[in-house]
Amino acid sequence: MAQSTTVSSLLSVDKYSDLQQTLGSSSSIDGSLITVEQIVSAYRSRTTTPTDLVLQSLSAAQQLAHLNIFTQLDRDDVLQQAKESTKRWLNNEPLSILDGVMIAVKDEINVRGYYTTHGTAFMPMLMEKSSSDHTIVRRLRKLGAIIFGKTNMHEIGLFPSGYNQKYGRAGNPYSARLWHDTGGSSSGSGAAVASGIVPLALGADGGGSVRIPAAYTGVVGLKATYGRIPFLPVDAAWSCVHFGFLSQTVRDQAIGYAAIAGHEDSDGHVDDNTDDVLQVPVHLYGMHASQDLSDLKVGVYWDWLLHSDEVVHQQCKAVVDKLVNEYGATLVNVTLPKLQVMQKAHSIVILSEWIAGNYKLLNNERVKGYTNYSFADATDVTLKFVQNQIDIVDLISALKIRRWMMRYVKKNVFDRIDVLITPSTAITSPKYANLESITTSVLDTATVSKTVRFSFLANFVGIPAMTIPVGYTKTDGNGETFDDESNFPVSLQLMSDHWNEHILFRVANLIESNLVKRELPVHKYAYQL
DSSP: OOTTSOTGGGGSGGGHHHHHHHHOSOOOOOTTSOOHHHHHHHHHHTSSOHHHHHHHHHHHHHHTGGGOOEEEOOHHHHHHHHHHHHHHHHTTOOSSTTTTOEEEEETTSOOTTSOOOTTOSSHHHHSOOOSSOOHHHHHHHHTTOEEEEEEOOSGGGOSSSOOOTTTOOOOOTTOTTSOBOOOSSSHHHHHHHHTTSOSEEEEEESSSTTHHHHHHTTOEEEEOSTTTSOOOSOSSOTTTOEEEEEESSHHHHHHHHHHHOSEEOTTOOEETTOOOTTOOOOOOTTTTOOSOOTTOEEEEOHHHHTSSOHHHHHHHHHHHHHHHHTTOOEEEEOOOOOHHHHHHHHHHHHHHHHHHHTHHHHTTOOBTTBOOOOOOHHHHHHHHHHHHHOOHHHHHHHHHHHHHHHHHIIIIIITTOSEEEEESSSSSOOBSTTTBOTTTOOBOHHHHHHHHTTTHHHHHHTOOEEEEEEEEESBOTTSOBOOSSOOEEEEEEEEOSTTOHHHHHHHHHHIIIIIOOOOOOSSOOOOOO
16 A cells, blocks of 8 residues: 555545555454444445444444443434435445444533533533534544444543443443443443444543553553544643544554544644644554564563453463564563652642643532532542642652653663553453442542553553453452353553554554454344344
8 A cells, every 4th residue: 555645535435445455454353243344344235224223223222221331312313414324325425434333422522412521410500512523523524424422431531430420330241240340431432332332432541541441341442642633622631631442343443543533724624644743644554464573573561561460461471472473573671660650640640630620610619600519429539639639849740750751761662662562451340349439439549550550651651552352251350250141351552652553553453363352242232234
């Protein structure tokens, strides 16, 4: 594929064969769960229409309502979008291969006609429904995608769990009795993809909030380079947050990335071949060349990787061994010093930005005449504690640490390797019980620490990171083994230098296609195409 071809241009239907060539070998995922490529094939062959498929999607959402995936879902709006898409396909005028593809959106990203609740109970009282779409949603609409409702999340995205006091805790489709965490804060988006309702769902990631739910629900999650995918305006965590997709497959992830990544002009148009001094062109070069990794150096910091449950690091290490022994990658040992200090510094930065962004709400200042609103207990207690404990000296010190770490990672890690491998989380999905208490506001900090152990670095220094399932176990994150239909995913994380998402796609594509047999969750919907 010529390198002058822009990645977004490959999303046109007449370039679909070129896109497939760029993406390389197909994944081995079970065909029972819906993917973008299955939808495109069905529309092109006219075995179904967007209207027929969306009716199934709405049925799926209703059948799986016990998973508490959606905070808002406008049936009439979704059907109208599907009707318009159906007309385009029948007239041979689809806007792109995403025309008629259902995409859910985390409820902190603006979607026209919906409230942006941020997972709170009170936001609809204080704010009007959004009159316009966020940039990335607008990009998707221009490609014909069907915006399929708003998904559940932890309140204001503060903790990495699927607990929500207002909308209910999101159910992990792999937990038979729904006792287990989806991860968060993009919990509903993870469950929406894992259960098969939609092939793509947007999330936001300030400290792992796309990758953690992707890991616990067994799907693919990408946090791109800082600023690679437009995220402004946001209310908080602006120096750490990234928007991105949770997807059924690596190939679907690449399609979603191609749709929303890249320089933004004043109209929100993607220009992925721009001569932008701040960004290199968006591309997927080399993704198809995933059968031979002899030109790549894979880095592992073993002390970090092994700081995880045995079932997690054994399955991650098995993948590393295969990449080296069977596919020719060179293994390089690396070191990342002072990780606990780095994690604390990241916490200071992101929590300080949360306080600044939510100051009025946290202090119950009058908004539209209302003062009788409040966050859930754990959110309120945590933010007020931080507000009283962190000062400007702490923040400046944390920013100095960030600057040092960015230099270290560049010089001592990515000048030596192409991709860094860790587990996505130190444990598999833990039980919700005692993870967050409504009555006492006690947070299970030990479980939270294990959940975010490997995710903060990419946010802190702005590098891209992708999570991908690599195995399954009957043992949950609390160490209990289940003999029911529960089956907990184990996920691996890939990180690379800034703007090198294409390397992540290449390695992840190999892992998904050749090394892992995907297993279906117990709570799922199977489409009839």
